[in-house]
Amino acid sequence: MYQFSMVETAAVGTLVGRVRAEDADVGENTDMAYQIKEEGALGPFRVATDSNTREALISLQQPLDFEAQAVHTVVLEALNKFAEPRFMGLDTFRDQTLVLVSVLDADEPPEFRPPSGPLEVQEDALVGSLVGVVSAVDPDAAGRPVR
16 A cells, blocks of 8 residues: 655645555566556546556646545555556456545635625715625535635
8 A cells, every 4th residue: 555645735747656566577578557446537546657657646637625635545456558468368457556535635725605706885875785695605614604
């Protein structure tokens, strides 16, 4: 199992971590590819293979949100790119590991709900009349009002 941490404000494309699978073969039989089995194409992570080191490069493909999900569990699979035809029926050319990514909370500014806009008042309104109501919430505190 591998563990990484990433702040929720990290930009899409940021490298989360590197994972390397070992293969005792020689030559082209050591070439492997990696794929994410859990969360799929819709999840926040993508994987590519470093052609020089043969490591899996896990990076962000979507923004993270600590308040929505503080930990992501990803099943990473390594598989041989070139399997000899005589061994194809054995289906032993892949392995999996778990990758846990902890999302680190970042302090976010309050948000007005609904977003700010013009407030209008009649020119003959009495002093002290209610012009409008605005509210703000703290996204870090699950919608808690700002004081």
